[in-house]
Amino acid sequence: MKLYCGRHLLDLTSPKIMGILNTTPDSFSDGGALYEQGCLNTHAALKKAEQMLSEGAAIIDVGGESTRPGAAPVSLQQELDRVVRIVEIIAARLDVIISVDTSRPEVMRAAAEAGAGFINDVRALQWPGALEAACQLELPICLMHKQGEPSDMQINPSYRHVDREVRDFFYDSIQRCRGYGISAQRLILDPGFGFGKTDEHHLQLLKALPQFADIGCPLLVGLSRKSMIGRLLGRELSQRLPGSLGFGLVALQRGAKILRVHDVAATQDIVKVYELTC
Numbered sequence: 001m002k003l004y005c006g007r008h009l010l011d012l013t014s015p016k017i018m019g020i021l022n023t024t025p026d027s028f029s030d031g032g033a034l035y036e037q038g039c040l041n042t043h044a045a046l047k048k049a050e051q052m053l054s055e056g057a058a059i060i061d062v063g064g065e066s067t068r069p070g071a072a073p074v075s076l077q078q079e080l081d082r083v084v085r086i087v088e089i090i091a092a093r094l095d096v097i098i099s100v101d102t103s104r105p106e107v108m109r110a111a112a113e114a115g116a117g118f119i120n121d122v123r124a125l126q127w128p129g130a131l132e133a134a135c136q137l138e139l140p141i142c143l144m145h146k147q148g149e150p151s152d153m154q155i156n157p158s159y160r161h162v163d164r165e166v167r168d169f170f171y172d173s174i175q176r177c178r179g180y181g182i183s184a185q186r187l188i189l190d191p192g193f194g195f196g197k198t199d200e201h202h203l204q205l206l207k208a209l210p211q212f213a214d215i216g217c218p219l220l221v222g223l224s225r226k227s228m229i230g231r232l233l234g235r236e237l238s239q240r241l242p243g244s245l246g247f248g249l250v251a252l253q254r255g256a257k258i259l260r261v262h263d264v265a266a267t268q269d270i271v272k273v274y275e276l277t278c
């Protein structure tokens with residue numbers, strides 16, 4: 001299972017780590033970490049990317065929009081300013097796949113031009129023009145499931161059968177992409193933990209991962225430090241690493257191929273444990 005990401009090849013015959021690089025001042029777990037007196041510190045961003053690469057990340061996911069519940073909306077210009085500069089700097093200096101966490105076609109195009117090799121869209125190419133942009137860019141795309149918008153998605157998530165609805169969403173999204181000439185071989189699927197789901201739904205989706213893997217596209221999961229871990233285990237943000245690793249290992253055993261995480265070095269250990277024992 002190999003995907004072309006611009007000048008890099010992503011080999012998913014073994015699981016890979018996607019390290020999170022938030023360029024937002026207000027992300028839920030590390031927002032503002034790269035800011036100094038209100039300005040994005042590009043040197044700190046590069047250092048962070050370098051560190052994640054040395055710890056074992058195959059992909060660095062650069063995001064300029066905070067999608068945590070209730071986050072303030074960001075303008076196109078703000079998102080471009082945050083993301084494109086960072087992508088350019090990393091692409092010029094590090095030999096790593098850069099993913100851009102965006103729903104905006106303009107950001108997808110500018111980031112690809114700057115050296116991004118992977119599109120991560122929590123809105124699964126549903127914003128106007130996103131499908132067309134993704135089609136032209138010829139890069140792998142992660143399609144994530146989400147119910148509602150960040151402003152309201154955790155208010156009252158409801159499903160009849162969350163596993164079937166997410167599976168149907170995956171099939172529909174694959175069809176939609178195919179209609180635009182995007183082959184399923186370029187697609188990665190993600191059930192979207194924390195995006196319009198209760199903890200009951202999260203646990204059901206974790207159980208359903210093998211079914212989702214059977215669809216045939218690689219699975220990406222983002223569980224790192226999420227509030228579901230806080231609620232299920234009774235842990236503050238700073239104490240969620242063991243839970244993140246436990247859920248990560250379960251996800252690998254159930255077929256996940258990419259783990260999107262904050263803590264790359266520790267996650268590399270569970271990937272190794274998985275590989276030694278699978």
Ligand code: 7PJ
Nearest residue numbers: 067120142144190192193221222
């Ligand atoms: C996810 C994401 C996720 C994918 C975020 C956070 C919130 N992209 N972007 N999957 N989560 N594909 O990092 O907790 O779960 S932002």
